[in-house]
Amino acid sequence: MYILLTDALTCPRCGPGFGLLVQADRLEERRVVEGRLGCANCRETYPVRGGVAHLSLVPAGEADAAADPPADDPDAPVKLAALMGLAGARGLVMVEGPGARHAAALATMVPEVEVVALDDATAQPPAMEPGVSRVRAGAALPFRDGAMRGVALTGGAGDARLREALRVLAPGARLLVDPADAETAARLRVLGAQVMLEQEGVVVAAAPGRPVQLGGRRPG
Numbered sequence: 001m002y003i004l005l006t007d008a009l010t011c012p013r014c015g016p017g018f019g020l021l022v023q024a025d026r027l028e029e030r031r032v033v034e035g036r037l038g039c040a041n042c043r044e045t046y047p048v049r050g051g052v053a054h055l056s057l058v059p060a061g062e063a064d065a066a067a068d069p070p071a072d073d074p075d076a077p078v079k080l081a082a083l084m085g086l087a088g089a090r091g092l093v094m095v096e097g098p099g100a101r102h103a104a105a106l107a108t109m110v111p112e113v114e115v116v117a118l119d120d121a122t123a124q125p126p127a128m129e130p131g132v133s134r135v136r137a138g139a140a141l142p143f144r145d146g147a148m149r150g151v152a153l154t155g156g157a158g159d160a161r162l163r164e165a166l167r168v169l170a171p172g173a174r175l176l177v178d179p180a181d182a183e184t185a186a187r188l189r190v191l192g193a194q195v196m197l198e199q200e201g202v203v204v205a206a207a208p209g210r211p212v213q214l215g216g217r218r219p220g
Helices: 003-008 076-083 098-109 159-168 184-190
Strands: 015-028 031-039 045-049 052-055 091-096 113-118 132-137 148-153 169-177 194-199 202-206
Touching (some): 003 015, 003 031, 015 045, 031 052, 091 098, 098 132, 113 148, 159 169, 159 184, 169 184, 184 194, 184 202
Antiparallel strands (some): 015 031
């Protein structure tokens, strides 16, 4: 986990108004390999193991079993970058679902971003990769409002996840939902997002507010 990602992390128990502090027991190249994250409000602690931040309130071993991932698509990282509009982007980008396995390739393609990969809690995480922070989270996304320059929900999303995704996006930044059901675009419009693309089970929308400046400061 990139140590400066802590600036964007929030307590999953207390909510987005409560940040986390990091205690690194093992640090390599500004990445926390082993340590813990703590909330000053509720005093809860969350472990970082093998570079993965565990920010779910569901204890390990109690999550649903992971579905078999779809077949690899060599063009998937390119599609993610294009649909999220990441050309020239800097900052944090979140990918949740099966697409998180392309996080390292995406980080290589867009070197000024840190890809926050939300992995399935039952999956074995890969080795630590440059430009990738792996996080395990529950129903609430443990990030500050407006922290992300792009979000991809690659396992589909219900109303609650769409709301959370728009909350953590910077104004005008893009949300990609793939696969998207027939009601996804309509739900996003109700939430104030601008739908930019709706076709073949894929929806791209811009978060409410003024467009984000893609050349903004990278964390750290």
